[in-house]
Amino acid sequence: MNCLERVLTTLGHKEPDRVPLFLLLTMHGARELGMSIREYFAAPANVVEGQMRMQARYGHDCLYTLTYAAVEVEAWGGEIVFRDDGPPNAGQPIIRRPEDIEKLEPPRVRDSSSLGRVLAITAGLKARAGDRIPIVGVALSPFSLPVIQMGFDKYIQLIYDRPELFARLMRMNEEFCVEWANAQLEAGATAIGYFDPVSSPTITPRELSRRTGLDIARRTISRIKGPVAMSMGSGRCLPVVDDVARMGAPIIAASALEDLAGTKTACQGRMTVLGNLNGIGMRRWTPAQAEAEVKKAIAGAGQGGGFILCDNHGEIPWQVPEGVLHAISDAVNEWGRYPLDWVGPS
Secondary structure, three states: HHHHHHHHHHOOOOOOOEEOOOOOOOOHHHHHHHHOHHHHHOHHHHHHHHHHHHHHHHHOOOOOOOOOOHHHHHHHOEEOOOOHHHHHHHOOOOOHHHHHHOOOOOHHHOOHHHHHHHHHHHHHHHHHHHHOOEEEEEOOOOOOOHHHHHHHHHHHHHHHOOOHHHHHHHHHHHHHHHHHHHHHHHOOEEEEEEEEEHHHOOOOOOHHHHHOHHHHHHHHOOOEEEEEEEEEOOOOOOHHHHHHHHHHHOOEEEOOOOHHHHHHHHHHHOEEEEEEEEEEHOOOOOHHHHHHHHHHHOOOOOOOEEEEEEEEOOOOOHHHHHHHHHHHHHHHHHHOOOOOOOOOOO
């Protein structure tokens, strides 16, 4: 099977030749090409080459178009702060006080140079990979984007104290998110990772999330013209599995905080589970620990398909060494071959 066939089989809740592996590497291509992170992200051709080399080296089953999460707020006029050993981050918030929302207007995706680079990366990967390897794009949810637009504390106050401005911001963010996700699909993305950590019950009480973030996700995802993987960015998903399943999202990402077998059971036959290797812990793993964590995850969720092994957050840290990534890949090839006779009955 090629990578796409392997993923489609597991999405159909059947067993492919082996458990699919997504190594969501954003920055490691810079090291491969001998560039700084800033230089690497400056030209789409760099990222295309880096992604193709990483996929060839580790044999994982996707290509990833994410450069840095703050690329979206950059399109709204925000500044980006680069560093040498981690992802670029947002600078000063573009919304300094709630009243700024009244004058805020969403950017047009096609007019944004920062988003244009990501679309060029997507098209470049599609040209190189064709239909052999899934290409995963990323869109921040309308409900989670304000953490970067205005800061966490001010955003939480906005939700409770200024409902009219919160509603206006959500309308703008929804339109932007839909346009951005669909532009990536048109450029060649196979699916969109919809990142919505603020909707997770780890951050927002479930009942409030149902009235806000999850309801917004339902509306937004219904307008995205391709498959969507719901990720709560390290936050717990298990309490809202039923809500997400009703949205029609075929994939949900599990947190490292959750029992993977229990999440797989809750999703059985409805959604494929993505997860849940601890990306932060991964920085200090030995190869033997990496193998043990892979075996544990496969034993918990691998049988019967419907499982993609991945990190728990959606971006593997810069500090994770090459030896650990090789150990993860080798362990999947050793222990992830179907049938999983070594696991025993489910």
